[in-house]
Amino acid sequence: MTADDVVSAYAAPEERDVETSLRPRQLDEFIGQHRVREQLEVLLRSAQRRNRPPDHILLSGPPGLGKTSLAMIVAAELGSAIRVTSGPAIERSGDLAAVLTTLARGDVLFIDEIHRIARPAEELLYSAMEDFRVDVVVGKGPGATAIPLDVEPFTLVGATTRSGLLTGPLRDRFGFVAHLDFYGAADLERVLDRSAAILGVRIDTAGAAEIAGRSRGTPRIANRLLRRVRDYAEVRADGIVTEDIARAALAVYEVDRVGLDRLDRAVLDALVSSFGGGPVGLSTLAVAVGEEPGTVEEVAEPFLVRAGLLARTPRGRVATPAAWAHLGRTPPPGSPAALAAGSAAVADPSDPGDLFGGSFRAAP
Numbered sequence: 001m002t003a004d005d006v007v008s009a010y011a012a013p014e015e016r017d018v019e020t021s022l023r024p025r026q027l028d029e030f031i032g033q034h035r036v037r038e039q040l041e042v043l044l045r046s047a048q049r050r051n052r053p054p055d056h057i058l059l060s061g062p063p064g065l066g067k068t069s070l071a072m073i074v075a076a077e078l079g080s081a082i083r084v085t086s087g088p089a090i091e092r093s094g095d096l097a098a099v100l101t102t103l104a105r106g107d108v109l110f111i112d113e114i115h116r117i118a119r120p121a122e123e124l125l126y127s128a129m130e131d132f133r134v135d136v137v138v139g140k141g142p143g144a145t146a147i148p149l150d151v152e153p154f155t156l157v158g159a160t161t162r163s164g165l166l167t168g169p170l171r172d173r174f175g176f177v178a179h180l181d182f183y184g185a186a187d188l189e190r191v192l193d194r195s196a197a198i199l200g201v202r203i204d205t206a207g208a209a210e211i212a213g214r215s216r217g218t219p220r221i222a223n224r225l226l227r228r229v230r231d232y233a234e235v236r237a238d239g240i241v242t243e244d245i246a247r248a249a250l251a252v253y254e255v256d257r258v259g260l261d262r263l264d265r266a267v268l269d270a271l272v273s274s275f276g277g278g279p280v281g282l283s284t285l286a287v288a289v290g291e292e293p294g295t296v297e298e299v300a301e302p303f304l305v306r307a308g309l310l311a312r313t314p315r316g317r318v319a320t321p322a323a324w325a326h327l328g329r330t331p332p333p334g335s336p337a338a339l340a341a342g343s344a345a346v347a348d349p350s351d352p353g354d355l356f357g358g359s360f361r362a363a364p
């Protein structure tokens with residue numbers, strides 16, 4: 001992982017061990033997402049009372065918000081074993097049949113990125129989910145025969161970052177569907193306090209607030225920034241994470257006060273400085289920042305749009321009034337941003353906390 005990836009919501013392979021050590025293990029350790037937690041608790045407890053595996057569970061939401069953690073928690077709360085696989089790993093229906101037919105009664109099967117499962121395997125999943133039965137086809141062509149095999153009652157937990165890509169028949173077979181939302185600053189501070197305690201890092205309230213505000217509403221990013229700030233605190237100070245240390249450390253990693261990284265700021269800066277705030281086409285904008293259009297569109301823009309800093313319009317990309325304010329610039333009279341600021345749909349463009357609405361504020 002490079003410094004440029006420090007606010008990526010995806011896990012780097014080398015982060016797996018530390019992520020595992022920071023995972024909440026029980027529902028009551030899982031911070032935030034109150035409604036989902038409450039619903040899951042009722043689902044799990046009622047299944048236990050009836051001594052039956054709970055309905056299949058679909059968890060959707062952006063990366064790094066806790067879907068894998070929740071899947072593990074479901075198994076732990078049920079006292080069940082969990083088998084873990086992912087959509088891309090199941091290339092042939094035989095791969096899935098091999099997993100399904102070796103499940104024990106009550107096991108949890110977790111399929112990450114379930115929207116990427118191959119179609120024949122998905123069709124096999126339908127009957128497994130509904131009737132706890134699979135037809136395994138042996139042989140090819142006219143001589144092929146389907147052998148029905150029983151599957152022990154199990155609970156499938158599917159996770160997806162792209163629930164819109166799930167087919168209707170698959171989605172309909174989940175009895176419980178939950179969407180995870182980005183976390184507010186207070187919940188991220190609690191995530192940071194918990195992680196700091198596990199990692200043996202001393203952190204004060206203002207230090208946690210400073211990191212939370214730059215974490216893009218995502219626990220995975222909060223935990224990663226905590227580790228980078230801890231390193232800085234150990235090398236440059238006395239090891240304690242304070243507000244000043246967090247600020248200085250995250251300046252080194254070029255993560256600004258609302259969580260923008262170097263590329264995000266370069267895009268906004270080009271939009272404002274070179275194109276008067278837009279509208280400008282994606283490919284022109286990409287040339288201006290020296291990146292591929294796909295990188296600008298898929299890496300930088302999603303967060304800039306979510307943060308209310310950039311708008312995608314039919315005529316091209318436009319910097320919002322909040323973007324101008326974030327860069328400390330004033331939009332020229334008559335520009336789209338000046339007109340939008342005049343009609344004041346934005347709460348207070350001088351306050352970056354307002355970029356995210358109440359639930360996702362930058363640290364004060």
Ligand SMILES: Nc1ncnc2c1ncn2[C@@H]1O[C@H](COP(=O)(O)OP(=O)(O)OP(=O)(O)O)[C@@H](O)[C@H]1O
Nearest residue numbers: 019022023030031063064065066067068069219220
């Ligand atoms: N609610 C939470 N409370 C405490 N820690 C959390 C919470 N949610 C996520 N985390 C932390 O964030 C990290 C990432 O979580 P997790 O792997 O469960 O996310 P994910 O949604 O499955 O991501 P992906 O879609 O990339 O697989 C974990 O190490 C965990 O410590």
